[in-house]
Structures are given as structure tokens and as C-alpha cells.
Amino acid sequence: MTTDDPGPQPATGRDTPNGGAATSADQGPNAARAKSFGAVAAAYDAGRPTFPVDALTWILGPGRLQVLDLGAGTGKLAAVAAGLGHDVVAVDPSEEMLSVCRRRPGIDTMVGAAESIPLAHASVDAVVVGQAFHWFDHARALPEIARVLRPNGVLGLLWNDADRVVPWVRRFDRAIMGDDFGGDQFDPMPILLQSDLFALVETARFRHWQDLDRAGLRQLALSHSRVAVLTESRREAVLDQIDHIYGNTARPPEPLRMPYFTDCYRARPSDLANYRRTLDAPIAPHL
Structure with a gap:
């Protein structure tokens, strides 16, 4: 990975409508893309991959935790956490996204943004963010994340990135990304370290696959905000390219397997974050 601008702009290599759009991106093309998120909720839920259980287990560790999925979107990551037995609340600014998330069992939902989390001080054991951290206004979101975490809590950031070594995946990405194809990947490490609110940042990578039919590949394309905001x-021209890729690659009835790497970052609140939290309010009790 290479270092990207630590501002709230989304990286060229990672495009997602999974909530948490930065409030500073209120003008220009990013605003249109941010506002497209709710409109693609159904496509996002149908087309986007889930997250590997091993990845979330690496972040959260053993035991039952109170987990906040921030920028939760349709609840792809929240569902994995709930399936592991954790108590999960999903927060997202999009009511349309959360309406899909509410269909999943074991997840509480709240409308809210990363820059103003609607939870009490020190009220959760973990904050996880799937496919959304690069949309946040980091100068405002990181203090909020540190505020709601307990002293020994954990922040986990996850991104699913398609393996572009595979030729048909590279063609699919080019059809979606257009001129942005091949851009640098977003690296959260400098942002976490420069904030002074998180320490002991660790990384890990996990491999997994998503099985897709023709309709699923189209939904995956439609779930990208770059496609959602097109005329x-x-x-339709992009979707014609997607159909062409499927027709020349898939071998029905076998599914087309999209290969992914899930890049994960795990960090703990720093001593400074813990000290600031004690000045703000008492720690909320476990439920």
C-alpha cells in the first residue's frame, strides 16, 4: 500500500457507499457520490462481498464484546460480528442503508455519523469500520472513536480489495474505475499514528472469494458510487461491459469466483486518549 492524502477524500482504489461520508466533502463530485449511497443500498447488499470471519476474529479476539460497526451501511460487517456472538450496534448516516441492515438478526441500528457518534463515552469495547474509514473526516472522527471506546478497547479497520492479478478482475475494475483505474490505495497508518489517539497499530491480510452469477456481477458494479452517479x-454502457466480461469468463453453472484480499488494521487507544476520556465523563457500565 502507498500513502494517500490523509484528508477525507476517498482513495481512487477503494470506492464504497458504505456510510460515513465526510462532511467536508459537501461540494463537487464527491458530494454527488456521497448522496448516491442510499440509492444503491439494495445493489450494495446483493453485490458486495462479506468479510472473512478470521479477519474479524483477529481484530476482536476472544470473549463477548460490545461492538460498534461505524459506517455500517447494510450491515455486512455487523452481521459477521453478530454471528460471532458479540453485541452489535450499527451506526450509519443513511436511513436507506440501515433499513436493509435491520433485516439482519442480532443488530441494533442508529442513524449517525463518524464525526458525531450517538453513543456515550467509553460505551463500547470495539469499533470496527468496513469499507468506510477513507470517507471519514478523520480530524473529527478519530477523537469521537477514541471517546466511545473503553480504555482497553480496539479499533479495527477493514477493506476488501479485489485481486487485480487475475485478468478478468482487472478488466472489471477498469470498467468501473475508468480513468481512476490503477490509482494508489488508501493507507490509514499515517492518519492513526499522527492523531496521537491510537497506538500499537498492527496489520494483517486475509484471503477469500465471492461467488457471483451474471446478476450478482451487475449488482456489484451498480453498488459502486462511480457507477451510481452516471447518466x-x-x-448502461458500463453494464454492457460487465455482461461482456461475464460472458467471456464464466462457465455456468459454476459461479464466477471474485478473489479478494481483506486488509485489516488493529489499534488500541493511546495513553493520551485514555486520559482525555477520564476528563470528559465516567466510563459507561457494561450491559
């Missing part, structure tokens, strides 16, 4: 004619 209807240009969007």
Missing part, C-alpha cells in the same frame, strides 16, 4: 446511458 442512465453511460451506466
